[in-house]
Structure formats: C-alpha cells, structure tokens
Amino acid sequence: xxxxxxSPRHEVTEMGQEVTLRCKPISGxxxxxxxxxxxxxxLELLIYFNNNVPIDDSGMPEDxxxxxxxxxxxxxxxxxxxxxxxxxxxxxxxxxxxxxYEQYFGPGTRLTVT
Amino acid sequence: GxxxxxxxxxxxxxxxxxxxxxxNSSTTLSNIQWYKxxxxxxxxxxxxxxxxxxxxxxxxxxxQFGEAKKNSSLHIxxxxxxxxxxxxxxxxxxxxxxxxxxxxxRLAVHP
Numbered sequence: 237x238x239x240x241x242x243s244p245r246h247e248v249t250e251m252g253q254e255v256t257l258r259c260k261p262i263s264g265x266x267x268x269x270x271x272x273x274x275x276x277x278x279l280e281l282l283i284y285f286n287n288n289v290p291i292d293d294s295g296m297p298e299d300x301x302x303x304x305x306x307x308x309x310x311x312x313x314x315x316x317x318x319x320x321x322x323x324x325x326x327x328x329x330x331x332x333x334x335x336x337y338e339q340y341f342g343p344g345t346r347l348t349v350t
Numbered sequence: 351g352x353x354x355x356x357x358x359x360x361x362x363x364x365x366x367x368x369x370x371x372x373x374n375s376s377t378t379l380s381n382i383q384w385y386k387x388x389x390x391x392x393x394x395x396x397x398x399x400x401x402x403x404x405x406x407x408x409x410x411x412x413x414q415f416g417e418a419k420k421n422s423s424l425h426i427x428x429x430x431x432x433x434x435x436x437x438x439x440x441x442x443x444x445x446x447x448x449x450x451x452x453x454x455x456r457l458a459v460h461p
Contacts, residue, residue, distance in 0.1 A: 278453045335442045338395035
C-alpha cells in the first residue's frame with residue numbers, strides 16, 4: 237500500500253491567497269484526520285471524518301478554514317484567505333476507526349504564508 | 351477540554367544512557383497509544399496499551415499503562431542515536447470518541 241498521500245508537500249503563498257491541501261487516505265480506512273503542527277502549539281487535531289462525515293470540527297481555528305471529504309478516497313483542507321500565522325505543517329492521517337485504531341500519518345504539507 | 355499532559359518537554363542524553371517520558375491524564379483513559387516522529391518526518395505508531403497495569407516491550411523500549419489508567423510511560427534503555435525524535439502519547443478519555451495527543455517529548459542523543 238502507498239500509505240496516506242498528501243499534496244502538495246510544500247506550499248509557499250502570499251497572505252490573502254486561497255490554499256488547498258489534499259489528502260488520499262489508505263484504502264479501506266473509514267476515519268480521516270487533519271492535524272496542524274507548529275513549534276508553539278504542537279500537534280493539534282483540526283477535524284476528523286468518519287465514513288466521509290465530519291464528526292468533530294472543534295479544532296478548526298476559524299471560519300477561514302474548511303474541510304471536505306466528498307468520497308472515501310479524497311479529502312481537502314482549504315484556507316481562505318490565508319494569513320502568516322497559518323504557516324505550519326499540516327498532516328492528514330487515516331485509520332480503520334476512531335479511538336482504538338492506530339493512525340497512519342501522511343508525509344505532511346509544509347505551508348508558508350508570507 | 352480534555353488534556354493529556356506529557357513531560358518532559360525536551361531531554362538530551364548521552365548515547366547509552368536511559369530515557370523516560372511520562373504521560374498523565376486527569377481522567378481515566380480507555381487506551382493509550384505512543385508515536386514517534388523523527389526530525390522532518392511524520393508521527394509513526396509504536397504501540398497501544400489497553401489494560402490496567404499493562405506492560406509491553408519492543409526491544410529496548412518498555413511501555414507501561416498505570417493501574418488507574420490515568421498515566422503511562424515510555425522507557426528507552428541504552429539510547430542510540432537512532433532514537434532521536436519526538437515521542438507522543440495519545441489517549442482516549444472514557445466517553446470521548448477521539449484520541450487526545452500530548453505535546454510530545456523531544457529526545458536528543460549525543461554520541
């Protein structure tokens with residue numbers, strides 16, 4: 237299996253621009269997670285989906301952030317408009333379920349907003 | 351909200367020394383998982399503990415889950431430079447339907 241796939245791996249954009257991060261989970265996994273990692277705040281859970289349905293989006297910072305999962309093999313995290321404080325590494329992870337199953341993380345997208 | 355506290359935040363050791371990181375929760379955890387993230391990499395699952403007082407070993411790594419299921423530890427015997435990275439615990443509080451990650455312990459090993 238190819239593992240969790242994320243694109244792009246690196247993104248540099250200017251403040252105010254829209255950014256879209258993409259994730260392809262491992263086939264057969266029905267839970268998908270979006271995390272943000274910074275030195276200051278560590279690893280934060282932004283949102284997670286179960287069977288393509290958002291279950292908990294309490295970690296989404298504000299309305300500028302949105303996530304979708306139109307089908308079992310694809311998810312997006314969108315930031316519009318982006319701000320410098322959004323600069324971070326964004327990880328997508330998938331698992332067979334939530335809570336008792338190990339999570340498989342993708343390689344991450346390093347986002348820099350200037 | 352629910353929190354899983356992890357200490358220390360950072361530790362550096364000489365190669366060959368032992369290392370321990372601790373994870374604590376104010377509420378009972380249904381299970382706890384441990385992950386390792388190498389510098390520049392992504393978190394990778396190491397192990398899961400479910401039972402009260404459970405102890406599991408992976409070569410030089412020993413994982414423990416407390417009797418009250420509120421704390422856990424990861425102990426590395428005779429560290430090597432390949433152990434460098436950040437170790438995260440992640441617990442699922444009872445009644446909660448998601449894992450809560452600790453802040454991680456960053457381990458540096460000096461040869």
